[in-house]
Amino acid sequence: MLAMNYRRFSILALMLCALAFSSVPAREQGQPGEPPTVPFETAEELVYEGKFSKALLRGVNVAELRFTANRTPVAANAGTQDKQAAPAFRFTLEAVSKGIVSKLFRLSFRQKVESTVEPVSFSVLQTNKLDEQGKRHRISEAVFDRNAGKVVWTERDPNDPNRPPRVVTNQLSGAVQDIASAFYFLRTQPLALGQNFEMLVSDSGQIYRTPVRVTERKKMKTVLGQVWTLRVEPEVFGEGHLLRGNGKMAIWFTDDERRIPVKAQISNEIGTLDIKLKRAANNK
Numbered sequence: 001m002l003a004m005n006y007r008r009f010s011i012l013a014l015m016l017c018a019l020a021f022s023s024v025p026a027r028e029q030g031q032p033g034e035p036p037t038v039p040f041e042t043a044e045e046l047v048y049e050g051k052f053s054k055a056l057l058r059g060v061n062v063a064e065l066r067f068t069a070n071r072t073p074v075a076a077n078a079g080t081q082d083k084q085a086a087p088a089f090r091f092t093l094e095a096v097s098k099g100i101v102s103k104l105f106r107l108s109f110r111q112k113v114e115s116t117v118e119p120v121s122f123s124v125l126q127t128n129k130l131d132e133q134g135k136r137h138r139i140s141e142a143v144f145d146r147n148a149g150k151v152v153w154t155e156r157d158p159n160d161p162n163r164p165p166r167v168v169t170n171q172l173s174g175a176v177q178d179i180a181s182a183f184y185f186l187r188t189q190p191l192a193l194g195q196n197f198e199m200l201v202s203d204s205g206q207i208y209r210t211p212v213r214v215t216e217r218k219k220m221k222t223v224l225g226q227v228w229t230l231r232v233e234p235e236v237f238g239e240g241h242l243l244r245g246n247g248k249m250a251i252w253f254t255d256d257e258r259r260i261p262v263k264a265q266i267s268n269e270i271g272t273l274d275i276k277l278k279r280a281a282n283n284k
Contacts, residue, residue: 038188044069046260047279050095054271061099063109065275067183068092072116088125089117093180109133115180122185123175124202135159142205144172151176153205168205176202187259191230193217199234208242211235217255222262223277228255229262237268245269 048065071087093113112130117123127142140155155166177185182201195214200207216231229252237247247268254260264275 038184043282045279045281046277048264048275049278050098050273050275052271052273057271059274062097062273064096064098066092066094067180069184086119089115089119089122089181089184091115091117091180091184093183113178113180115178117181117184121175122181122188124178124181127178127180127202140204142178142202144176144202146172149173151202151205151207155204170202170205170207172207174200176200176207178202183261187253189259191232191253191255191259193230203242210241215250220252220262222254223279224254224260224262227262229253230255243268 044067046067048067049061050063050065051059052062053059068091070090070092072090073087091114093111093115095109095111097109110130110132114128115124116126118125123146124144126144127140129138129140129142131138131140137158138155139158140153142151142153144151149172151170151172153168157163177199178201182199191214193214193216197212199210199212201210202208212232212234214230215233218229218231219226220229222229232251232253234249234251236242236249237245245268247266249266250264251261252263254262260277260280262277266273266275
């Protein structure tokens with residue numbers, strides 16, 4: 001039971017760290033059809049370390065979280081009518097189990113999310129996900145068709161190819177992010193102390209609206225040096241939200257044009273997970 005709790009919490013917490021970096025009101029752009037200027041470099045890589053604490057366990061390394069950004073051609077049927085569109089963004093999020101907890105409790109998980117995003121509207125076009133938890137493996141695909149106004153999510157069990165897939169279809173309106181693209185979307189947005197907004201994100205075929213508050217500005221010691229940060233608190237726990245039960249979540253972004261998340265903290269009845277940036281490559 002203890003092992004199961006640690007696995008559930010570490011997986012959910014790491015993925016929620018990405019969910020928090022989600023949508024806010026539409027930003028200003030240049031000329032119509034012109035891709036917006038982004039604060040991250042193509043092929044940028046950000047690597048985070050997740051440490052779990054509860055009772056006598058303090059700062060136990062449980063996982064590594066990795067984000068990468070690249071470009072990819074937009075498929076003709078990828079929810080857009082523009083066949084001359086600029087190359088889409090391809091964002092990848094990968095979370096893997098690490099450290100002594102994996103050895104002691106034989107916990108093993110790996111989640112990899114690949115997100116294809118239209119570069120002008122910064123709306124997600126397709127999400128591919130790999131979810132491995134011990135012997136349990138699942139692969140899924142979500143297709144966001146803005147012309148048809150729907151998202152279709154399909155999940156399959158690669159260990160049982162004869163098992164019917166799970167399919168979820170929901171209506172789609174406006175720009176929506178997934179748990180990988182949302183991380184980068186928020187980095188293109190202005191943030192200010194006292195700001196309140198609502199984020200919109202899709203996961204497993206569902207679309208959630210979550211209140212978000214910017215609650216604090218403070219200087220913080222990070223791998224990037226001493227930087228000013230903004231504390232962002234998304235409301236992800238509770239009835240009708242992404243997670244049931246009681247809990248809190250906070251993320252600290254650099255208060256500059258880069259908007260790099262340098263720290264996140266998630267806590268509930270299972271314990272507390274601290275996620276910190278440990279390496280940044282190809283960053284401006």
